[in-house]
Amino acid sequence: xxxxxxxxxxxxxxxxxxxxxxxxxxxxxxxxxxxxxxxxxxxxxxxxxxxxxxxxxxxxxxxxxxxxxxxxxxxxxxxxxxxxxxxxxxxxxxxxxxxxxxxxxxxxxxxxxxxxxxxxxxxxxxxxxxxxxxxxxxxxxxxxxxxxxxxxxxxxxxxxxxxxxxxxxxxxxxxxxxxxxxxxxxxxxxxxxxxxxxxxxxxxxxxxxxxxxxxxxxxxxxxxxxxxxxxxxxxxxxxxxxxxxxxxxxxxxxxxxxxxxxxxxxxxxxxxxxxxxxxxxxxxxxxxxxxxxxxxxxxxxxxxxxxxxxxxxxxxxxxxxxxxxxxxxxxxxxxxxxxxxxxxxxxxxxxxxxxxxxxxxxxxxxxxxxxxxxxxxxxxxxxxxxxxxxxxxxxxxxxxxxxxxxxxxxxxxxxxxxxxxxxxxxxxxxxxxxxxxxxxxxxxxxxxxxxxxxxxxxxxxxxxxxxxxxxxxxxxxxxxx
Numbered sequence: 001x002x003x004x005x006x007x008x009x010x011x012x013x014x015x016x017x018x019x020x021x022x023x024x025x026x027x028x029x030x031x032x033x034x035x036x037x038x039x040x041x042x043x044x045x046x047x048x049x050x051x052x053x054x055x056x057x058x059x060x061x062x063x064x065x066x067x068x069x070x071x072x073x074x075x076x077x078x079x080x081x082x083x084x085x086x087x088x089x090x091x092x093x094x095x096x097x098x099x100x101x102x103x104x105x106x107x108x109x110x111x112x113x114x115x116x117x118x119x120x121x122x123x124x125x126x127x128x129x130x131x132x133x134x135x136x137x138x139x140x141x142x143x144x145x146x147x148x149x150x151x152x153x154x155x156x157x158x159x160x161x162x163x164x165x166x167x168x169x170x171x172x173x174x175x176x177x178x179x180x181x182x183x184x185x186x187x188x189x190x191x192x193x194x195x196x197x198x199x200x201x202x203x204x205x206x207x208x209x210x211x212x213x214x215x216x217x218x219x220x221x222x223x224x225x226x227x228x229x230x231x232x233x234x235x236x237x238x239x240x241x242x243x244x245x246x247x248x249x250x251x252x253x254x255x256x257x258x259x260x261x262x263x264x265x266x267x268x269x270x271x272x273x274x275x276x277x278x279x280x281x282x283x284x285x286x287x288x289x290x291x292x293x294x295x296x297x298x299x300x301x302x303x304x305x306x307x308x309x310x311x312x313x314x315x316x317x318x319x320x321x322x323x324x325x326x327x328x329x330x331x332x333x334x335x336x337x338x339x340x341x342x343x344x345x346x347x348x349x350x351x352x353x354x355x356x357x358x359x360x361x362x363x364x365x366x367x368x369x370x371x372x373x374x375x376x377x378x379x380x381x382x383x384x385x386x387x388x389x390x391x392x393x394x395x396x397x398x399x400x401x402x403x404x405x406x407x408x409x410x411x412x413x414x415x416x417x418x419x420x421x422x423x424x425x426x427x428x429x430x431x432x433x434x435x436x437x438x439x440x441x442x443x444x445x446x447x448x449x450x451x452x453x454x455x456x457x458x459x460x461x462x463x464x465x466x467x468x469x470x471x472x473x474x475x476x477x478x479x480x481x
Contacts, residue, residue, distance in 0.1 A: 026080055026377070029375060030360075030373065031374055033068070033071045033073050033082055034068040035068050036073075037080065038074065041078055043074060044060075045078075049463060049464065050463075051462065052461075052462050052463075054462070055400055056400060057388050058387060061387070061388055065085055065388065070085045071374065080381065081381040082376050082382045083352075085392075087417040088417065089363060090389065094423075094424035094426075095425055097355075098426075100357060100359060101358060101382065102358055103356075128266075130430055132254070133278065134430055136183070137434040139433065142433055142434060143327050146326075146437065149437060149441045152178070154449075156171065156175040157446060157449070157476065160476045161450065161476050161478050164475065166474060167471035168290070168471070169287055173287035174197065176282065176283035176286050177279070177282075180279060184251040184278060185233070185275065196229060199225045199228040200279065200280060229279075233275055234268075236252070237252065237256075240256060241256065251278075255271045255274075278431075286438050288347060288468075290439055290442055291472050292346070292460075292466075293339060293340070295458050296342075297447075298452065298474075299402070307339060311443075311444050325441060333440050336443060337413070337436065337440070338405065338407040340440065341404070341421075343402075344422075348386055351464040352383045352384065352386075353420070354382070355381070355382045355383075357377070357379060360376070360377055360378045361375070361376045389419075389420065390419070449478060449479055451476075452474045452477070453474060456471075457473045458470075
């Protein structure tokens with residue numbers, strides 16, 4: 001006879017094999033897209049976060065596209081995920097926001113950005129927060145901010161021209177952070193008792209890393225950076241409450257007014273998470289885009305030549321060459337906006353946009369035999385993959401080439417099925433116009449008065465987000481009068 005331990009061991013093995021089978025073959029009322037769920041719990045998370053130096057479609061996605069097609073299943077950080085590289089399905093997902101899909105990010109992202117962050121809000125609360133942000137970054141506000149952005153760019157470039165070498169990524173990040181923090185919370189690093197941006201640097205280094213929260217890991221440092229930054233923001237909010245200003249001078253004042261209204265739906269945790277996200281998004285993504293644009297211009301002299309001609313023409317048409325940029329001049333920068341669109345298309349700063357199915361969703365695909373269609377079970381995550389669309393050779397000729405002329409005659413101010421650098425649908429990034437303003441104004445100041453050469457760095461790394469691990473070190477000098 002077998003001992004009781006034998007039976008217990010056998011039952012345990014059966015249970016384990018049954019669990020593994022269910023993990024690899026999730027239940028579905030229809031046909032799931034092809035793919036692999038990877039190892040139990042871990043899934044294919046390690047492969048997803050594996051660093052790569054490719055400017056092409058991320059290897060994780062490209063390999064699976066070649067194996068399974070444009071839509072496939074996987075598992076990331078413990079969740080079943082459908083990855084879509086199909087432009088039509090992506091567009092459908094964005095259009096069905098709040099009906100079949102809603103914004104969702106993995107638990108680790110929620111820990112990083114806060115459980116009350118704007119990306120986790122839905123329905124009326126999301127619309128309310130979106131309108132709050134538009135109050136800061138809407139067209140009328142940007143018209144008033146234009147001179148400040150130009151002044152910040154000119155002041156920074158003047159200072160950099162007296163230095164031997166600067167790291168373009170670090171320098172532009174500091175420039176944009178100082179400007180944005182001043183507009184949001186009247187923060188001045190020179191007079192503040194704490195260095196707010198240092199905490200954001202720690203936060204950024206672990207933002208897109210493997211979610212292992214133990215001391216010493218990038219993810220742990222990221223959470224610590226967030227905690228310190230949030231404590232600083234909370235202290236500032238409390239101090240402002242004690243000594244409110246008579247005249248609204250920054251976004252904090254606006255937030256305080258909203259918090260004090262009797263019928264407000266805004267809470268302090270939501271307000272602080274909103275401030276944190278705005279500070280992060282406004283400088284980190286924009287500084288990456290500016291750095292890449294400066295690198296592309298250096299590598300493509302014909303593009304630089306046309307860009308210079310556009311901006312020199314703007315100056316030549318002025319009554320006074322010392323006049324500042326006007327709103328009409330800014331809106332006339334057609335080739336500049338083409339350069340910006342081409343830069344962010346290739347940058348693919350956001351490697352994935354996440355949604356969650358609110359109910360079982362079926363859709364058809366031409367690659368499925370007999371056009372039977374696929375099914376996404378309710379509660380599953382969906383990851384829209386912008387790089388796979390932006391680098392699709394059937395949509396963009398020679399997709400890895402930096403070619404701003406491909407945007408000639410095309411609307412460069414919105415989203416489309418084949419361009420989603422700033423998202424899409426009702427969650428199209430509300431800071432898009434602010435980002436483009438900063439990029440265009442900086443490029444105007446740079447190409448009209450300065451020249452630059454590269455010293456070292458400029459190599460990119462994706463983990464899967466875009467990084468410049470060795471920076472991009474350049475020397476900036478004034479042009480001869």
